[in-house]
Amino acid sequence: MEPTADPWLFTITVPGKLAVRKIHGRNGPFNVGHLVTPIGKFAVKDAMLEQYPEGKYDGEFVISYIDVKAYPSGGGFRLENRATLDSMALSGIDKLSRAEARAISNQEVDPLDEELGIQPAMPATAPPPEPAPVQASKDPLIDTTPFGVETPSAAVAASDGPDSDDAALFGLLWPLEESVKLDSTIDRRTLRAQIARLSQLGYALDFKSQLWSVGADQQAA
Template structure:
């Protein structure tokens, strides 16, 4: 395990499982592909800071009739100091055919820590789009309690457990956005937007 300064560029790719994020970490010892689950909380951009690398290994995957070999690093944590937008040139360095990390993991049945698909919640509270027989998905509903587990009930500031299943972490981030939370990249926590 090493701690090293660097810059993490994150790009959002739209795949068959929905949007997901991949990263490229540039450091003094080399450039590495990052596919940690917690990246799905971040907006596309560049992040400067200190990165804890716990593992560096080669990885391969097949896409569009070709085999891709890349050097991946697994992050054990990071302390970010600044953020900026990703330029079009930097964004184009990412392959649009990146394989979703969910597709690389062995599939498993849904468990309480890995919820099934959540019902769509309409942004208009006067329109109920919840199918009959589906648990209440409004704030405080059974679906949220199952989704967030030990974090339930939610407070104004939420720090997600990034050790949970990737599918669960994505669902938690999507649900927090729907509930009016925004992600603070520097603090690495979700904050409820204050409305006046």
């Protein structure tokens, strides 16, 4: 007998509204989303959301997987319908209303902890610690580069010069051009460090093109 196809696994493109909220947790700030579409309402925890400023976005969303997820909440467990996005094309942004912000609990589990199988150990409202910098080892026999980050600028990284940390962090993207497109498939901790560093260097995200550029307007409608 042939195996039955998984009814939750498919690819479909739907219009919708995506509310993205920034929450401060023990690993620092992280983004979660609620997606409203003609086929239902879904939680979205994809790494691609890490780049986007808080707000409500109009667009088209390519959903590749839907499942029901349970996670700790308020001493018990909460079930949510979760959608995994293959990609999205955004066309506009508005500020979240109070009701929309309240709909996304500030007790959400950080997706990074979820991926690592770590149970929440402290309230999400606690002051976030400073994220640990991503550094390359100076010992050529020890590779501490995060998984998924290639570092062709090894000579720069090993030089211990002012650009060495950035070269190790950005890998193939280094040296940075005026416009940069991040790879959301790398590990989430490194992606967050890249986003934070780009902001420090004066880059901003154009959410329509999904490019980080010097002087770009994040809130362009």
